[in-house]
Amino acid sequence: MSELALWGMFLAVGVGTFLMRLSFVELYGRWRMPELLNRALRYVPASVLAALALPAVVYPNGHGEFVLGNPQIPAAILAALIAWKTRNTVLTLAAGMGALWLFKLAGL
C-alpha cells in the first residue's frame, strides 16, 4: 500500500472512531438509541474478536489454505485454556508463544 493510502486509512479510522466516541455526548437529549441496537452492540466485541482470531490461527498464511501439522492450533488451544482459567493477559501471551516455539522445535 502506498504511503498516502496508508495515512488516508489511518485518518479515516481516526476520525470515524472519534465521531463514535463523541456521538452521544454531543447528541445528548436529541436522539435516543433504539433498544434493539443497544442490545446488539453488546455482542459486537465477542463476535468480531472471534472472527479475527480463529482464521488467523487456522490459516497461518493469511488465506484459505489449510496447513497440515499447523502448530498454531494446539498453541492457541492451550492459550485459550490459560485465558479462561487465569484471565491474565501476560500469562496467556507467554503460554501461547512458549507453546508455539516448543511445538516448532519438536518439529510438529
Add this chain to the structure above:
Amino acid sequence: MQYRSAREAFLHGVRTLMPLTPGVIPFGLVTGVMAIEMGMSPGTAMGMTLLFYSGSAQMVALQLLHNGVLPVAIVVTALIINLRFVMYSASLAPHLHHLPRRWTWPLSYLLSDQSFALFSLRFSAQGQDRFTHYFYAGTASAMWLAWQLSVLAGVLLGASIPESWSLSFAIPLSFLALLIPNLRSAATLGAATVGGLIAVLAIDLPYNLGLVLASAGGVLAGLLIESLRRSPLNAMGPDDIERETR
C-alpha cells in the same frame, strides 16, 4: 468519598488506573513490534497509534495489512470493532454533556474500555459530584499515556526481534486474551462461536467480506440466544449495560 478539589479527583483517577497497566503494556508492545515488522517507519507507526488510539482496531488493521486487504475494507472492519464506543458514549453522555466542547471533545478522544469501566464503577458507587469528570479525565489520560508509551517501547524494540520468533502469532493470541475472559454468558459464547466459525468458512470471500458476514452472524446469534433465554420475569432494563460492566 466526595472530592474536595479537581486536582484530588484527577490524581485519584490516575491512581485507580495504575493496576490495569500490566494488562495494557503487552498489547502495546506487540502492536509496536508488529507495526515495525510490517515495514512501517517509527513515525508512521506512532502516527497510526495517535490517530487510532484503539488497540484492538489497530491490531486488526495490522493483521489485515499483513494479509494485503484493501484499505477501504480495513477502515470498515476497524470501525465495526470500535462500534462499542457508541455504546460507551451513550452511557457517559448524561455525565459529560453539560461540559463545554473544550472538555467534551478531548474527553471523547480519550475514551477507552478501561476508563469507561472505571468511570461506571466509580459513578455507581459514589454518585456524581462536581469533580467526577476530573476523575474520568485522570483515568483517561493515564490510560492514553500508558498505551502510547508501551507502543513506543514496542516500536523501539521492533527492529531487533528476529523473524523466527513468529511474533505475528501474538496478534491472534492477544485477541484470545481479550475475548475468552469475557465469555461469561451463553449469548456471548454463542456470538463468539458463530462469528469464529463463519470467519473460518468464509475466509476466501473477496474484500474481507467474510469478517463482516461473521460479525453480523455472531451478533444475530447472541441476540437470538439472549431472547430465547429471557423469561418475562427478568426483562432487560435500560441500565443493563452498566450492570454488565461492573
